Amino acid sequence: MDVSRRQFLGKAAAVTAGVAVMPLSEAEAGLNDQPPRRGGDPNKRYGMAIDLRRCIGCQACTVSCSIENQPPVGQFRTIVHQYEVTDNASEETAAVMLPRLCNQCDNPPCVPVCPVQATWQRKDGIVVVDSDQCVGCGYCVQACPYDARFINHETQVADKCNFCVHRLEAGLLPACVESCVGGARIIGDLNDPDSHINRVLSENYDDVKVLKPELNTRPHVFYIGMTDAFIERIQGESGLWFDSEHGGVMGAVS
């Protein structure tokens, strides 16, 4: 077991023990330190588990998110990446699906960079953007290591997944979770030892991974059943890009 994995499992253990939130000291934040969290239920810590073994790559989550949150055509708060993986020895190929969204990191680098406090982390862990306050400087887009943010072409401000916080507060599931055909996406309160997500994470204790753990962002989207090759930058063949009138949407080659 490599070091980063061991470190991560240490964290996963902490998560399953229900102490995921490391409350940041309310002391004054130095340059590029995390500022105090604002709003949200301090007793909760939302997280998402994504069981890749159950994902069929149907993009129902992508579509329902787009209907719910109305990003412009060609921009996505969540999308399922699709890869073709070939075993070099047997030449057998398989499709790998990787649903992507904001990780609601516990140490989110996108937050302290914002020059006007338009993006912040709530006490329940969700990182939100105030689209009336944002000046569209794009600094948070640069700072997110996961390409989870974008400048919305219509509003001209930063946009990203916020776990459908408006739905959560109304007692509903996020659109992507509700529409997931295979039941691959599980959202819940990591502070609640009996929550579904905590049960799933502890059942799959040895198989839980996050993206780029070495950056110490402490992502709170946990992948189950992910090959190690997907933890870091993809070493492989890039998709062929073709331009759409909306600025180049996706690559598709087969």
Add this chain to the structure above:
Amino acid sequence: MSIAEIIVPQQEVAWLPWAVQYFFLVGMAATAAILVGVGEFVRGGRWQRLQAPALVVAVSTGVIAPIALLADLHQPGRFYHFYTDITPWSWMSLGALILPVFMTGLLGYWVLWQRAVFRAEGAPRWLSLWAAGNWSGQALRPWLAGVMLMGALGILVYTGSEVMIVKARALWHTEWMIVNLALTAFMASLAAIVFTQARILSAAPGDQRLTLRLFVLALIATGAGAVGWAVSGWINGSVSFQAFLRLVEQFAYWRIVFALSVAVGGGLLMAALWMLRTPRGVARSWWLAPLALLAAWSFRWAVLMDVQSVPKYGAGLYPYHLPLGSDGLLGILGVFGLWLAVLMVLPGIIANRGAVHPTQSMREVAHG
């Protein structure tokens, strides 16, 4: 195991070519202002005679830089949020405080400097208000020079740090980013001063020689900065240098960027050293200015735009097509056009006809 991407979205650039223009202009403004400030405090006529061309460069770039900065915001009308919601933990917010301090120092200094020239030599009629009244104002000048110098250092530190702290862009994540942005800015402003002296102000050859020497020094320092980044990156295994090695290894584009940088930097240095040998060479050294400016500008393009086309998670490179409109080519050309326009008007005002030099005249006031 080999992986091929089938469906992956492309991440667009979030910082537009406007950001390149801002970094280019503000870096020149800050470094030229440092030379102006040195002339204020260091005795020796040569440094003081450097002030006029350095002021031309500092003021002309300084007044345009904030326009480019504003244009880089996707919601420029909300820029006042920078001041209604000051955010002490954000480098960019800090920069929004440093910029007006620098501008106040620079423009305030210029106003007083100019006033001394106008009072001694007479002002054109349409600018006669500039010299009006009895108050000379020169006692304030060292203070404004101090503000300008502190502001200029602040600009160099904040622009570099703002980029350097972004861990998600491995290439940016090195302290050398601050050093190398500053050194290439010196290179650019000295090139612009060489040009201003030779082509606009008809400065004495001796003065041009000093500028050319400083330019050579800046070039050598820039080269040393690049080597320092590479060697320390090699020894410490810095993420920035590793990312660079990967790009050079995998992509022809980055190999070309690397080869061009070495060739242009080396070529400029050889040519400048050659020209330093004879007075004729010095007089012709302004030929180097366009290439040096282009080199400093291209460094910012590579750092800001090319690095944004390196996927943070995906394979390959995202393609970037320069739009023709205001967020692309038109914006770039517009900024340069504006700079040229200011450059044409400004020297006619700033140039004192040699009879009186403000800094010297101020000393006379102070000592007399």
